[in-house]
Amino acid sequence: MSNNRHHPIAAIATIAAIVSTVLLPLAANAQDDDKITLSGSIQSDMLLPQSDKDIGAEKTEDFQTNTYVDLFLQHKDFEAGARLEYLEHPLPGFDDSGFKGWGVPHYYVKGKLDWAELTVGTYYEQFGSGLILRTYEERSLGIDNSLLGGRLVLRPTKGLQLKALGGRQRRYWEHNKAWLTGADVELGLDEWMPALQRHDMRLTLGGSWVNKHENPNDDHIPVLRNGKSYELNLPRYVNAWDARINLNIKDWSVLAEYAQKTDDPQYVNGYIYKKGSAALLSTSYSRKGLSLLLQAKRSENMASTSRRTENSTHNASSINHLPAFTLDQTYALAALYPYATQTTDGEWAYQAELGYNFKRKTALGGKYGMNLKVNYSYVRAIDRQFENGYTGNAIGGQTALAGTGGYTSKFFKWGDQTYYQDLDIQLSRKFTKDFKLNLMYMNQRYNITQIQQHKGGIVHCDIFVADGSYQLARNTILRVEAQYLSTKQDQGDWVFGLAELSLAPHWMFTLSDMWNCGDNDPYMRAGEDNTHYHYYQALVTYNIGSHRLQAGYGRTREGINCSGGVCRKIPAQKGFTLSYNYNF
Amino acid sequence: MNKKTVSLLFYLFALLPFLTACSEISENERLVEVQPDIAPQPDEPEPEDSAAIDSLYEAPVEAVARRILIEDHTGQKCPNCPDATDITHQLAELYGNLIIPVAIHSKDLGIMEPEGLGNELGNTYYAHWNITSKPAGLISRMDGGAGVVMDKTLWAMATQYILQQPTSLDIRIKAAQQKDDATHAAIDVKVICTDSAGAAVNGKLQVWLTEDSIVAEQDFPNGQHQADYVHNHVLRTAVNGTWGEDVSVSGFADTREFHYDAPLAAGWKPGNLAVVAFVYNDEQVVQVARRKLNVEK
Numbered sequence: 001m002s003n004n005r006h007h008p009i010a011a012i013a014t015i016a017a018i019v020s021t022v023l024l025p026l027a028a029n030a031q032d033d034d035k036i037t038l039s040g041s042i043q044s045d046m047l048l049p050q051s052d053k054d055i056g057a058e059k060t061e062d063f064q065t066n067t068y069v070d071l072f073l074q075h076k077d078f079e080a081g082a083r084l085e086y087l088e089h090p091l092p093g094f095d096d097s098g099f100k101g102w103g104v105p106h107y108y109v110k111g112k113l114d115w116a117e118l119t120v121g122t123y124y125e126q127f128g129s130g131l132i133l134r135t136y137e138e139r140s141l142g143i144d145n146s147l148l149g150g151r152l153v154l155r156p157t158k159g160l161q162l163k164a165l166g167g168r169q170r171r172y173w174e175h176n177k178a179w180l181t182g183a184d185v186e187l188g189l190d191e192w193m194p195a196l197q198r199h200d201m202r203l204t205l206g207g208s209w210v211n212k213h214e215n216p217n218d219d220h221i222p223v224l225r226n227g228k229s230y231e232l233n234l235p236r237y238v239n240a241w242d243a244r245i246n247l248n249i250k251d252w253s254v255l256a257e258y259a260q261k262t263d264d265p266q267y268v269n270g271y272i273y274k275k276g277s278a279a280l281l282s283t284s285y286s287r288k289g290l291s292l293l294l295q296a297k298r299s300e301n302m303a304s305t306s307r308r309t310e311n312s313t314h315n316a317s318s319i320n321h322l323p324a325f326t327l328d329q330t331y332a333l334a335a336l337y338p339y340a341t342q343t344t345d346g347e348w349a350y351q352a353e354l355g356y357n358f359k360r361k362t363a364l365g366g367k368y369g370m371n372l373k374v375n376y377s378y379v380r381a382i383d384r385q386f387e388n389g390y391t392g393n394a395i396g397g398q399t400a401l402a403g404t405g406g407y408t409s410k411f412f413k414w415g416d417q418t419y420y421q422d423l424d425i426q427l428s429r430k431f432t433k434d435f436k437l438n439l440m441y442m443n444q445r446y447n448i449t450q451i452q453q454h455k456g457g458i459v460h461c462d463i464f465v466a467d468g469s470y471q472l473a474r475n476t477i478l479r480v481e482a483q484y485l486s487t488k489q490d491q492g493d494w495v496f497g498l499a500e501l502s503l504a505p506h507w508m509f510t511l512s513d514m515w516n517c518g519d520n521d522p523y524m525r526a527g528e529d530n531t532h533y534h535y536y537q538a539l540v541t542y543n544i545g546s547h548r549l550q551a552g553y554g555r556t557r558e559g560i561n562c563s564g565g566v567c568r569k570i571p572a573q574k575g576f577t578l579s580y581n582y583n584f
Numbered sequence: 585m586n587k588k589t590v591s592l593l594f595y596l597f598a599l600l601p602f603l604t605a606c607s608e609i610s611e612n613e614r615l616v617e618v619q620p621d622i623a624p625q626p627d628e629p630e631p632e633d634s635a636a637i638d639s640l641y642e643a644p645v646e647a648v649a650r651r652i653l654i655e656d657h658t659g660q661k662c663p664n665c666p667d668a669t670d671i672t673h674q675l676a677e678l679y680g681n682l683i684i685p686v687a688i689h690s691k692d693l694g695i696m697e698p699e700g701l702g703n704e705l706g707n708t709y710y711a712h713w714n715i716t717s718k719p720a721g722l723i724s725r726m727d728g729g730a731g732v733v734m735d736k737t738l739w740a741m742a743t744q745y746i747l748q749q750p751t752s753l754d755i756r757i758k759a760a761q762q763k764d765d766a767t768h769a770a771i772d773v774k775v776i777c778t779d780s781a782g783a784a785v786n787g788k789l790q791v792w793l794t795e796d797s798i799v800a801e802q803d804f805p806n807g808q809h810q811a812d813y814v815h816n817h818v819l820r821t822a823v824n825g826t827w828g829e830d831v832s833v834s835g836f837a838d839t840r841e842f843h844y845d846a847p848l849a850a851g852w853k854p855g856n857l858a859v860v861a862f863v864y865n866d867e868q869v870v871q872v873a874r875r876k877l878n879v880e881k
Contacts, residue, residue, distance in 0.1 A: 055660030095716055156589065186667065222740035224613060224674040228616040231741070235607030263609065267737060311735045313717055323648055403614045457807060493709050 041578030042072040042582040043139070047091055049575040053571075055533050055555055057092075057574040064089045068139065078356050082107040093561075093570035094142045096314045098172035098444075099213060103490025106137075106146060117153040122146040125165060126321075127327035129185045129206035131259035131278045131302070132240040134171070134321035140561060141568045143315055145306075146170045147180060159191025169306040171317050175187055176215035176307040180319065184496040198389045202248040206254075208317070212238040212264075212306060217342065219273055219309055231273055234308065240276075240320075255282045259302070266308040268344050269301055272424040274302040297325055300409055314568055318345040324565025325351035326377040327424060329442075331465045332496045332514055337446040339379065339420045341565030346382040346409070347419060351375070353543015368430035381450075418458065421445040432450055440465035442461075448490060453562060459489040475504040481512075508541040541575075550579040551569060589790060628681050629746060633737050633772045634760065637878060643756045645837040647778045650751040652743050653862050653872040654685040655722040657715055657733075659694035661699060665817075666813075668719035668736040675743055684749060684874045686794055686860055687870055695717050698851070701818050705715070724869040746868075752779035757860040757875035762845075766854070771823060771844040771875055773861045777833035784835075787865040790828030791819045793846060793877075795858045815876045820852060824858070854879045 044067040051059040062270045067086040083106035090099055101441070108121030124146055127133040137144045149167020163184040168175040190196040190202040190493070196203055216234035223230045240261035257280045258376065266270040282295035299322050310317040322341050326349075329335040342348070353375045358365035370419040422444040430436045442463040448456045469479040483496040496513035514535040537554030556570040612707045631637045658665040672685040689695075690706035692715075697703050713722065713733050718824050720733050723742040734742060758772040777785055802813035822828075823846045833841050848854055854877055862872035 097714070097733070118636050185716055223673070224678065224740055225615070229618050229678065229744070231618050233609055233613050237607045237608055262607070265614075267735070268822060271737075273609065273611075307737070309737065311717075311737075405611065416586075453805075542801050581853070 002466075015500065019237075034076065036073055036075045038071070038073055040069065040584055042070075042580065043068045044578075044580045045091060046578040046580075047573065048576050048577075049092065049140070052555065052572070052574040055535070055572040056359050056557070056558060057572040057573065059575075060092075061089050064091050065138065066091050066094065068208055076283075077112055079110040079112065080108065085197040087569040090142075092573045093568060096142070096172070096312060096316065097315075098174070099142060099314075103518065105144070105173065115155050119147075119151040119153075122148045123151050123165075123167075124172065125151060125182075126161070127163075127205055127210070127257075128242050128244045128447075129244070129257055129280060129323055130243045130321035131257060132261065132304070132320050133182055134207055134512060135319075136321070138563055138566070141315065141563055141566055143566065144170055144315070146317055148175050148352075159188035161186045163467070169317060169319065171307065171310075177218055178212050178308075180210060180212055180306060180468065182210040184208040198527045200250050204246040205292065206244040206246070208239045208242040208243075212240075212304075212307060212319070214238070214306075221265075221309075221402070223271075225403075225524065230414065232265060234265060235263060238262055238304075238306065251285050251287045253282075253284045253286075255280070257281075260301070261304065264304065266303070266305055266464055267311045268303045268305060269406065269447055271402035272301070272404060272407040274301050277301045278303070280323075283488070285456075288330070289359070291353075291355040293353040295325055295351050296485045297322070297349045298345040298382065298411070299343065301406070302346070303343040315566055322565070325349040326379065326420060326422065326565065327375050328563060329438065331467070331481070331483055332461075332512075333483040333497075334424075334440065334442050334465065335562075336485060336559065336568065337444060337448070337459060337461065338453050338560060338562035339377075339565060340444070340562055340567040342379075342381075342419060342450065342558070346384070347379050347579065348382055348414060349377070349379045366429060366431065367568075372423075373426040373428075375422070377420065377422050377424075379418070379420040381417040383410050383413035383415050383418060389500045417447060417450060418445060418449045419450050435468065436472050438465070438467040440467075454490075458491050459487055461487040477502040477504070487518070491516055506543055508539075508542070508543075508553075510539040510553075512537045547581075547582045548581040550577070552579075597634075609751040611790075615629035626863075637758055637760075637808060637875070641756050641772070641774065643863040644785065645754065645776055645778060645839075647780070648751070648754045648871075649682060649870050650747060650749055651682045651684055651871045652722050652746055653722075653860070654683065654739065654743070655709070655725070656685055656687050656714075656745070657690065657706075657710055657718055657720045657722075658687050659689055659692060659718050660801055660815075661695065661803050662693035662718040663803045663808075665693070665719045666802060666804060667737055669698040669816075671736050675740060675810075678744070679747065681874070683743065684862075685817050686792065686874050687815060687817050695801075698865075701798065701815060703819070703821075705822055705826065706819060718736065724870045724872070725864055751871050752777060752783060752785050753863055753865065753871035754778050755861050755871050757859050758863050758874050759875050760878035761848070761854045761880065763880060767848050767850075769844075769846045769848055769857070769859075771846055771859055773842045773859075774835055775831050775840045775842075775863060777835055780836050784806050785870060786830075786832045787863045787870055788828040789824065789831040789840075789842060789861065789863050791842070791844060792860045793823060793852075794818060794860055794874075795820050796858065796859050797853075798856070804817055815863070817858070817860075820849070820857070840842070868879050 034258040044065060046065040048063060051057060069084040070083040075271040082104050084104050086102040088100055088102045106122045108118060108119055108123055110119040113514060124135045126279045127458060134147045135147050141343045147167035147169055151165040155161040166181040169180060186204060186206045189205060190201060213236065216236050221232040223232060238261060240259065242259040244257035261276045263273040263275060265273050278299040280297045302322060305317040306319050307317040322343050324339055324341045327338040356372045358370040364370055386407045387404045398409040422442055424442045427439045445460040448454045448458045448459050465483045467481045469477055471477050479500040481498040485494040494514060495517050496514045500508065500510045502508045516532055535555045535557045536554060539552035540552055541550040553576050555574045556572065559570060560567045561570050585677055601840055631640055641730045656668055656672055662752055688706045688709055689701040690710040691702055692710060694700060694702035719736050721736060721739050722732050723739055724746050725732050726746055754776040756774040760770055762768045762770050775789055775790060796816045798815040798818055799812050800815055801811050803809055823844050838881055856879040859877065860874045863870045
């Protein structure tokens, strides 16, 4: 049974009651335009683990799985949903204290009118870019920080949307004690100003506010200073607000957003009393065959949790999300050093991205055209001048800062560290009717000390990828990847190869190997040398209808898995894998 | 919807933020001094010679204060672990030898023996307590409401709470490097019931050897590294097995005595070794004591 024995039973009972008393009778009497549809999905990832001393994989259980079953009932006037999660024997890396369990943690009922929507139960929400509120589910990272409570969305007139919500945030199989309330207004001014429409302009103004109420008496944070014993006087309320403006003129779009929050002493910021802020400016241009994105962001002390003592390294209790201005890479070696947004320490982040389509039947475009994509990201520390004699690097650490204002920071001044930089060039071209090639080069500078708390400073990589697919027959495609990562730091060079044979519409066979061919890590010690090992994988995938079944065997390297700048550390693993997905 | 309703809704939303208050805490109100219920204790000096050790070992039975065992799960590659060590030092400054810290090094964020301070014993305890990140501590193995494994920010609070709890046990230790065999230590441990009402105490006696003043590398935040960090009270070995042995006393002054002949590994410095003995049950560590290994000069 789960760590929380009440939620699953209560939720199942609630859902059963709703289904039996409300939905099924309605379904039975439904007219064509009044019918109830049932949809859902199953996702189950399983591992039969094996120990492997070479790569550090440990078998702790005979069978591990992360399994989710979603069910939705939909009607034009209402909607209900629930999710069963079975995480009693979770996959390696999902070993946070409290993660284990099973039950129905997600359940909701939503009533809908043309101009209003009321949700009761658990729900996900994002205000603006998420700088002050973003609750979401990301299974690959073990994140589900939904709110349990109520949410009202009103669209009383064209161009106006109002949201109000309240609830407590999910933390694994419990809900944190803090109450979150919030409101969001979005005004589409172009709906009210015909002059804007005439000039093909859309102007949206948005404003949000989130309040956290957390009883200061719930936590006693002792501080020992100069031989005397103190407790922190903690704030009962933390308020955050966000203002944004989004202007679209023909092919151009500009978004400016600023958020701020009041003093929020919490574990993640070392219990400092300091306002947080985030500013974001993003400009994009898009027309057929050409796209451009330029954006910049500055954040300072904006980590925000619904539990001030939260010490999870897995983003539990996180209220907000700061978007990463770096690409999420899909190629194995390009994703070897992924960036994690530095929400606590703050960062200056810049991104420029250009996409261009060389037309067909031109010198560069060839017979079928060619696509070029160039991305440049740069993330830098903000300036921080610490109080209390703390230098940010000093022995003694953050305990010296608890109860102080932490640090001061000049808005436009950079700190002395580069956190991340990459230049990414991708070319995609179809050479013949049957052959397509993607080429990629990435130059990367990765501050492994800041991002992974691992010695080594800046890791400088050059990464080369060639990805070709060849249609062998009408239903048969062979795809081959070759990748090379070159670096003098950390674990040195890596090489990766993959071959994937697709026999449409049902079968796919994949073989891959990642080999650490470098030997440059000066910090590796005897007995811990993990270089020169092969991380091989063999996968067979079978698709039929909405079912997808994948079986495999292989090794997975220890590393961090990131999505949108949010990461989870995954240990080395080896064994048989089975994955099943079904949508209905 | 008519314009009037829309306007009303809009104004109601605009007022929402005012329904809750702010909590502005001025700079000089952030720290509230609290008086610990247990007054700060001066650190008693270790007895210098075998006669003084014998005298303490054989002293009349009386009620004693409860001492705290801090099991500090730490690692040389754990940048935030020196913070936790700092907290144990501050607690020791406040409460003297009522605080008995033991630094348990293991594989996670550590360096294993012989290059480092991690050992299989540390790995076993780390796995047993299902610890997933360092630093992490057990404060007399008492459940603070969210399990026995506590984040370092809770250690001071837990310590202050446990120090107020009475104990029915005294533990006395006599430990010396053997005169005729310098590779072994003779360790005597007495477990004495001090409960005047005569209540029985059942549990397990665990005896560990720890070592102070080990100069070895240590990581710090932001990639800093110190090659000559001084590591204290590092767990070296369990003298009577990983989980100790049964002990039971009932009635005032009821005493059980244990004798051990503990081998000393070549790399350890006998003058820096200490014996830590404690009695624990399923709920907590009932009492703990520490005595430096007496080395004939």
